[in-house]
Amino acid sequence: MAAILPPAMLGILGGGQLGRMFTVAAKTMGYRVTVLDPDPQAPAAAYADVHLAAPYNDPVALQTLASTCAAVTTEFENVDAEAMRWLGDRVPVSPSADCVAIAQDRIAEKAWINQAGLPTAPYQVIRTEGDLDADLSACLPGVLKTARLGYDGKGQARVATVEEARAAFAAMGKAACVLEKRLDLKTEISAIVTRVSHAQMAVFPVAENHHAHGILDVSIVPARVDPPLAALAQLMATRLADALDYVGVLAVEFFVLEDGSLVVNEMAPRPHNSGHYTLDACLTDQFQQQVRAMCGLLPGRTDLLSPVVMVNLLGDVWKEDGAEPNWSVLMEAPNAHLHLYGKAQARPGRKMGHFTVLSAKVDDALEQAEALKDTL
Ligand code: ADP
Ligand code: MG
Numbered sequence: 001m002a003a004i005l006p007p008a009m010l011g012i013l014g015g016g017q018l019g020r021m022f023t024v025a026a027k028t029m030g031y032r033v034t035v036l037d038p039d040p041q042a043p044a045a046a047y048a049d050v051h052l053a054a055p056y057n058d059p060v061a062l063q064t065l066a067s068t069c070a071a072v073t074t075e076f077e078n079v080d081a082e083a084m085r086w087l088g089d090r091v092p093v094s095p096s097a098d099c100v101a102i103a104q105d106r107i108a109e110k111a112w113i114n115q116a117g118l119p120t121a122p123y124q125v126i127r128t129e130g131d132l133d134a135d136l137s138a139c140l141p142g143v144l145k146t147a148r149l150g151y152d153g154k155g156q157a158r159v160a161t162v163e164e165a166r167a168a169f170a171a172m173g174k175a176a177c178v179l180e181k182r183l184d185l186k187t188e189i190s191a192i193v194t195r196v197s198h199a200q201m202a203v204f205p206v207a208e209n210h211h212a213h214g215i216l217d218v219s220i221v222p223a224r225v226d227p228p229l230a231a232l233a234q235l236m237a238t239r240l241a242d243a244l245d246y247v248g249v250l251a252v253e254f255f256v257l258e259d260g261s262l263v264v265n266e267m268a269p270r271p272h273n274s275g276h277y278t279l280d281a282c283l284t285d286q287f288q289q290q291v292r293a294m295c296g297l298l299p300g301r302t303d304l305l306s307p308v309v310m311v312n313l314l315g316d317v318w319k320e321d322g323a324e325p326n327w328s329v330l331m332e333a334p335n336a337h338l339h340l341y342g343k344a345q346a347r348p349g350r351k352m353g354h355f356t357v358l359s360a361k362v363d364d365a366l367e368q369a370e371a372l373k374d375t376l
Pocket of ligand 2: 152253266
C-alpha cells in the first residue's frame with residue numbers, strides 16, 4: 001500500500017489514555033484523528049478532530065470511520081472483532097481483526113505463542129466443570145484466568161488445589177478459563193515490537209516491570225537483567241509478530257523465572273503501559289510507531305536516549321475528598337515529566353496518569369522516582 005501521509009484522517013477504536021496519546025502523536029505529525037468511544041468524556045476526545053460518541057459496534061459510527069478515515073487502529077483488545085472485520089473489508093485496519101481476536105482470548109493466545117515455538121507457563125484449558133476432572137497437577141498451585149476480558153489482574157484467582165479451582169471456576173460464572181501454573185518469578189519484563197512487514201521491524205529496549213495488586217506500578221529501563229536475556233526477549237517478540245504476520249505495535253510480557261529462563265506471559269495488540277517511558281526517553285515513541293505502522297511507514301528508530309523509570313499514578317494517589325495530589329515537587333524536578341490523562345473522576349485502581357524520571361544511572365532514576373512519589 002502507498003504510504004498514508006498527513007493530513008489524512010486516521011481512526012481509532014477507543015479513546016482512553018492510549019487513544020489520547022495516539023491522538024496527540026498523530027496530530028503532532030499533522031494527521032487528523034477520529035475517535036470512536038461511547039464515553040462523552042473520553043480522554044482522547046479533548047484532542048481528536050472528531051469524536052464519535054457511540055457504541056463500538058454502532059453501524060453508523062463504523063460507516064463513518066470507513067468512509068472518512070484513510071486507516072483505522074485500536075487502543076484496546078476487547079473491541080468487537082466482527083466490527084473490526086467489517087471495517088477491515090473497507091479500509092486498512094491494523095492490527096488485523098484476526099490478530100486482535102487472538103489477543104483477546106487467552107486460549108487462542110497461548111496456542112499461538114506455543115505454535116510460534118515460544119514457551120508459556122504450563123496450562124490447561126478449562127471450558128467446563130468436567131475439564132477440572134483431568135489431572136491438573138502440572139498446573140497447581142496455579143492461577144485461574146478467564147479467557148476473555150481480563151486486565152490489570154481482574155478475572156484471576158489464585159488456586160492451590162482442585163477444590164479451590166472448582167470454587168473459583170463457579171465464582172467466575174463458569175466462563176472459559178485457563179488454569180496456569182503459578183511460577184516463581186525473579187522479575188517481569190516486556191518487549192514492544194513495531195512491525196510493518198518481516199523486513200520492517202523495530203523493537204524498543206526491554207522494560208523491567210513491577211506490579212502492585214495485579215496492576216503495573218513501575219517500569220525500569222534498561223531492565224536490570226543480563227543483556228543476552230533482554231536480547232532474547234526482543235527476539236521472541238519479533239518472532240511472535242512474524243508468526244502472526246502482525247502489522248502495528250505488539251507488546252509482549254515475559255516472566256523471568258528464578259532459574260533465569262524466559263516464559264511468555266501474554267501479549268497486547270497495541271501500545272502498552274510498560275512502553276510509556278518511550279514518550280520521554282526514546283528517539284521514537286510507541287504511539288508514533290502506531291501511527292507509522294498503520295500508515296505503512298517504516299518504523300522509527302528505538303534508541304534509548306537516557307535510562308528512565310516510569311511510575312503509574314492510580315486514583316489511589318488522589319485525596320479522599322477528590323483534591324489533587326501535590327504536584328509541586330514533581331513539577332519542579334528538571335529531569336521528571338508528568339503525564340495526566342484528563343480523567344475527571346479519580347477512583348482507586350484507575351490509571352489517571354504516570355510520570356517518568358530520567359537520569360544517567362537507572363538506580364538513581366529509581367531512587368528519585370520513589371522519593372518523588374512520596375511527595376504527592
Ligand atoms: P493481566 O491481563 O491482568 O495483565 P496477567 O496474566 O499479565 O494479567 O497477570 C497479571 C500479573 O499477575 C502478572 O504480571 C504477574 O505479576 C502475575 N501473574 C500472572 N500469572 C502468573 C503466573 N502464572 N505465575 C506467577 N505470577 C503470575
Ligand atoms: Mg499482564
